[in-house]
Amino acid sequence: MRARAGQPPHTTRPTLRGSFGMCASTHWLASATAQSVLERGGNAFDAATAGAFVLHVAEPHLNGPGGDLVAVLATAAGTSPLVLAGQGHAPRGATIAHFRAEGLDHVPGAGALAAAVPGAVDSWLWLLAEFGTWELTDVLAYAIHYAERGVPVVPQLARVLATVEDLFREHWPTSYALWMPGGRAPRPHATLINPVYARTLRRLSTSGAGETRIARIESARRAWRTGFVATAVARFAATPHRHSSGTDHAGVITAADFTDFSPSVEPAITAQFRGTTVAKAGLWSQGPVLLQALTMLDPFDDAQIDPSTAAGIHTISEALKLAMADREAFYGHRDPVEAQDVVRRLLSPRYSEERAGLIGPVASTAFRPGDIGVTPYSPPLVTGQPADRAEGVGEPTVQQTGDTRGDTCHIDVVDRWGNIISATPSGGWLQSSPAVPELGFALGTRLQMTWLDPAAPSCLAPGRRPRTTLSPTLLLRHGRPVAALGTPGGDQQDQWQLIYLVRTLALGFEPQEAIDAPTFHTTAVPSSFWPRTWTPGGLVIEGRTDGAVIDELRRRGHDVTVSGPWSQGRLSTVTRDPDTGALQAAANPRGAQGYAAGR
Secondary structure (H helix, E strand, O other), rough: OOOOOOOOOOOOOOEEEEEEEEEEOOHHHHHHHHHHHHHOOHHHHHHHHHHHHHHHHOOOOOOOOOEEEEEEEEEEOOOEEEEEEEEOOOOOOOOOHHHOOOHHHHHHHHOHOOOHHHHHHHHHHHHHHHHHOOOOHHHHHHHHHHHHOEEEEOOHHHHHHHOOHHHHOOHHHHHHHHHOOOOOOOOOOOEOOOOOHHHHHHHHHHHOOOOHHHHHHHHHHHHHHOHHHHHHHHHHHHHEEOOOOOOOOOOOOOHHHHHHHOOOOOOOOOEEEEOEEEOOOOOOOHHHHHHHHHHHHHOEEEOOOOOOOOHHHHHHHHHHHHHHHHHHOOOOOOHHHHHHHHHHHHOOHHHHHHHHHOOOOOOOOOOOOOOOOHHHHHHHHOOOOOOOOOOOOOOEEEEEOOOEEOOOOOHHHHEOOOEEEEEEEEEOOOOOOEEEOOOOOOOOOOHHHHHHOOOOOOOOOOOOOOOOOOOOOOEEOOOOOEEEEOOOOOHHHHOOOOOOOHHHHHHOOHHHHHOOOOEEOOOOHHHHHOOOEEEEOEEEOOOOOOHHHHHHHHHHHEEEEEEEEEOOOOOEEEEEEEOOOOOEEEEEHHOOOOOEEEE
């Protein structure tokens, strides 16, 4: 990933370089925590786990213990890239019939009825036991410290809390007590504590009885899955409360549902772009979108896909529309053999060539899934602009203006031995459902991504994972990992990563330069989140983009919205040269939260 010959770098900060260890995340406290673990002898998996628990405290509006995660990792021992599926499934009582009986025609965006079984905490503990080296008490000490001593309220968190203050006061009193103890939403840069969650973590860390490190972690996992956590969640969720539908419902999650969940590891699916292997999660995520788009774009000349030009933005956006249409038509929970077959068809050279051939000189405004010999699903297409955040409208993601009202978190870590991980935790936002008073966190609402239509590949069904937008990435060359990257952003995650990969792998940008460059995304796809609207021809682009480029895009038929100059993407990355051991890291400056650390 060399700088372009003869071109000066255009960055807000340097790409970090070193040989000991590198971390990058969406919050400086998580990055600092992860680097501290590396400095004290921990490996990348110890560091990522510690950083992730700190993200629960530092960015509670973007993720929480009641949420989920997806990670892609590889070990220094040379394992093929693995996907850690920390996405919980639908509870036993989450049936289409039940939701219909509740008078609902969709899964609400907020409220415990939309809760999948929490997968994040159990998955991080599994990762620590399987690939880490540290004791659980040492890993959790960082998050406990910040929960007890407090974290600074970033402006974005203050805005979210101010927006939901009335909802909390009127309908979610446990959330009001937890997040507004002074009777009002905290202001930017105030100190926010969560002593209840600190107590939960202490109970988990001290419940780890056993003669070995792994036995102690497994004991803590049992306390989460079959002990006080599962019991408290089930008891509290059963109380009817206000949902984003404007009606009151009880959740259906039970303590037994916790025992049904177990983290799973599966092989990553891959595709090639400019000689680099890109590894992603499978059809139950949106990861194949990135692979489909890259496969379509690989035959194009560099100049045709340059994201600084109107032609490049047009070509990339059109490829993304095609891939995202296939996502709606074919992605979701499938039998593993069936899923493998669908992925093979979607990534076949012939199909990719056919899809690329649909990219014309003018912006498409049609919804165009392809023909892979599998019956496609046609979702209802609702044209419109997503509303500003009301009572828990969908995932707190990106508005049409490009302004980020929150979404998700991300962390990347690589150590000196070559262990590497890219992880995207999400869900369980403080605004997703009422806080469980004994535990200090809320449940996630990932079931909102399912359809109440049994014909949909991502339909609601007990025991099934909802299709998730969480989409971390691992890059390999000659079978050896060279980079981990990812970003929050809901439906935009793979869009922003695609632009980053074009800039670094095709155009030779440095990591920080590629992150800092103006970016964009298409909204010509049905949103994964309620109210599921889309904007045919929609394109949101940062205001730093050249005006002549924007004018040309409009002439090509794109419905362009110009967002703030630094409004899109929260991407971070770490890299490693497997031949020399040289390390790099870079993080997003937008929002003044993301940082890289390393040496």
